[in-house]
Amino acid sequence: MxxxxxxxxxxxxxxxxxxxxxxxxxxxxxxxxxxxxxxxxxxxxxxxxxxxxxxxxxxxxxxxxxxxxxxxxxxxxxxxxxxxxxxxxxxxxxxxxxxxxxxxxxxxxxxxNVHVLVRALCYAIERKQTLESLRILNKSLENRVEESTAELVKAQEINQFKSDFVSMFSHDIRNPLNTILLAAGLLQDNEEKLSQEKKHSHFQMIRSAIKNMAQLLDEVSFIGKADAGRLQCDLVAVDLEAFCRQLVEESQLVIKDKQIKVIFNFPQPLEPILLDESLFRHILANLLGNAIKYSHPGGQVKLELFNQEKTVTLKIQDSGIGISIEDQKQLFQPFHRGDNVGGISGTGLGLAIVKKCVDAHEGEIFVDSEVGVGTTVTVIFPKI
The missing domain is CATH 3.40.50.2300 (Response regulator)
Incomplete structure (x- = not known):
């Protein structure tokens, strides 16, 4: 006010x-x-x-x-x-x-009259301030996009990749920007006609779109840091079994919403191993999130840990839509998504981030998938 x-x-x-x-x-x-x-x-x-x-x-x-x-x-x-x-x-x-x-x-x-005049003046100022704030926010986001893009492509020597990246990034960020502009326009042009519930709904749309853009920018920034060689790996002792169970618990809302059954298979006792906890969270969160997201409602996700002499293996298996042989060739490229994902939302950055995190641990990652049958992702961590 x-x-x-x-x-x-x-x-x-x-x-x-x-x-x-x-x-x-x-x-x-x-x-x-x-x-x-x-x-x-x-x-x-x-x-x-x-x-x-x-x-x-x-x-x-x-x-x-x-x-x-x-x-x-x-x-x-x-x-x-x-x-x-x-x-x-x-x-x-x-x-x-x-x-x-x-x-x-x-x-x-x-x-x-007095009331009409004062109300019109005050509302005009407040509306303009809101639009100006959105303009500044959009400009700030554009600057962050430019910085993230520059950071990512700096380490790339292939001009075609740069062109593809800019094109795909612009496409992915345009949807939330359009949502912000649409909701702001509706609030501006129809403020007196809208109910409080509708106004609240439009503001929620704006906040959600901004959150989606921030997430996309963070993911791009992460890829950029990795490609620029600035991804640090700070090793600490991690209890993998407890970590996996905790992350599944944190995903219960979406698991219950899709009625997914999560099965654990930890056949051998595991001693804590040295990992970067933040990078491992990226690995597990993205792989588990993909397994849930691309599973059919009522499907099943299996999470397994195997202890070997010199390595620990993490395996996540789903019975979802699967990945074609052709798409598997580009699976870890930023922004690449399979032809069969349909209307399932995603940025195409998750597996690229997983690959960078696995590489930081000097580990290995393998994907075995069949369209219509499901996907199994295997990550092998060396014991250090």
Whole structure:
């Protein structure tokens, strides 16, 4: 909410109308308003160059400007200042078009009172601030995308891979960006018509889309660090059996939602082995997540650990959609996804991350899969 006095630039050639609006603002109890009145668009543009304003009240009929040309010039000079259009009764269609072109609201002069005027000004400022915050966020995300992209492709010598990466990344990040823009547009254009429940739903959509973009950026950053040789492996003693059970427990919501049965097979007792706990979590979380995600509802996932003299083997088996022989050739390439995944969501980065983490442990990973039958992923860790 606004917590300071509100400075208004009123562009109105009718002195009587201007005085009436000033009287309304003086009557407002909840806010303190300061109004600067000019009669011409040229004077308004000059005032904007030398002073700061919180909101503009614009009459669309001025001596030196007519209709929407005033609006476009004001937006061009001061894009961050919200504009509320003032219109006569018979100009309402023009005012609606002004809102489509960037004005935050419009007021029909004969219908204005203290409450309507104050509410329109405050809502216009708040809406503009929300949109400005989203614009800054989008710009920040674009910068992070550029940084992550540069970090990833720096270590690559193949121009084709760079081209494919940029294309696929742009595609994957466009969906959440479009969700943000759509939800923000609905909130802006239909705020007074939307119920609180609908508003909450739109804000939830925005938050979820931002979370998805952040996750994608984190995954790309991880790949970039690995390719740049900056992936550290800090070894600690890890109880693999306890770790596996804990991660399955953390995945119970999605497991129950898909009615997946998880089977453990730990035939031999395991002593803790030296692993990087964070990297191992990436390995297990991605492999277990894929096994659940690509399994059919009511399917089965088997998680096994085998203790050998010099190695420990982790095996995760599912009875899901499987991977074709052709797709298996590119399985660990960033952004590669099988032709048969259909509408199942994913970034195509999970297995690439797993491969980097396994390599950091000087381990090995093997995939055995058949379309329509299922997939078994085997990871072998050396005992250090």
């Amino acid at each position: 606004l917590g300071h006095s509100v400075t208004i630039l009123l562009i109105e050639d009718n002195i009587a109308e201007a005085r009436l609006l000033q009287e309304y603002l003086q009557q407002a109890e909840s806010k303190q308003f300061s109004l600067v009145h000019v009669k011409r668009l040229g004077d308004a543009l000059n005032a904007l160059r030398h002073n700061n304003y919180d909101v503009i009240l614009l009459d669309l009929t001025l001596p030196d400007s007519q209709g929407l040309s005033s609006l476009s010039l004001l937006i061009e000079q001061s894009p961050s200042i919200p504009i509320v259009v003032l219109t006569n009764t018979n100009d309402e269609d023009l005012a609606i078009e002004a809102v489509r072109q960037g004005a935050q609201d419009y007021l029909v002069k004969r219908q204005v």
